Amino acid sequence: MKSFFVFLSALSFCFSAVVSEAASPSLPKGYSAWKKSERKIVTDKSSLFYGIHYIYADKKAQSGYLADNKFAEGSRIVVEFFNIKDNPAVDGPKNMVVLMQKDKRQKATGGWLFASFGADGKPSGLDPVTTCFGCHQKDAAQKDFVISTKKDFK
Numbered sequence: 001m002k003s004f005f006v007f008l009s010a011l012s013f014c015f016s017a018v019v020s021e022a023a024s025p026s027l028p029k030g031y032s033a034w035k036k037s038e039r040k041i042v043t044d045k046s047s048l049f050y051g052i053h054y055i056y057a058d059k060k061a062q063s064g065y066l067a068d069n070k071f072a073e074g075s076r077i078v079v080e081f082f083n084i085k086d087n088p089a090v091d092g093p094k095n096m097v098v099l100m101q102k103d104k105r106q107k108a109t110g111g112w113l114f115a116s117f118g119a120d121g122k123p124s125g126l127d128p129v130t131t132c133f134g135c136h137q138k139d140a141a142q143k144d145f146v147i148s149t150k151k152d153f154k
């Protein structure tokens with residue numbers, strides 16, 4: 001009987017590991033040490049990007065920006081968002097983090113994996129195809145679906 005329970009818990013562990021990996025990747029550790037953009041403020045409240053944000057690019061993504069937005073497989077870009085409180089010169093509380101990771105298997109979203117996370121780093125479950133890809137396709141189809149450019153990292 002005991003071994004049956006051990007088997008069951010092992011099984012459920014496997015399932016949860018598989019499901020969470022398929023549904024959403026985790027936030028890369030240590031992204032705050034990557035190359036960081038200038039501070040950016042979006043004051044249009046109807047925008048998903050309303051607030052203050054910073055873009056972070058890992059080594060591969062930095063090379064991709066320098067090559068005028070041609071990114072190698074595995075490149076990772078993270079954006080961290082903060083609310084605007086009373087004074088826009090000061091970052092309010094963090095509210096969201098998003099990730100793009102170059103992954104050729106993600107054919108529906110231009111060969112990029114799109115994922116979003118809450119301030120606590122947990123997946124927020126937004127659908128990449130319906131929530132994310134539209135804007136990137138519209139604004140950056142000629143730029144490997146990456147809207148920002150090397151100018152944002154000056």
Ligand code: HEC
Nearest residue numbers: 040048077098099100114115116126131132135146147148
């Ligand atoms: C309303 C349009 C819009 C939607 C929807 C949107 N984005 Fe973006 N995204 C942008 C814009 C505009 C930028 C460039 C920001 C800048 O230059 O500072 C951007 C930048 C990014 C970047 C940095 C790389 C780049 O393309 O510049 C990542 C990563 C990102 N978005 C992920 C996501 C994810 C994940 C989602 C879905 C949860 C999403 N985006 C939905 C407009 C959008």
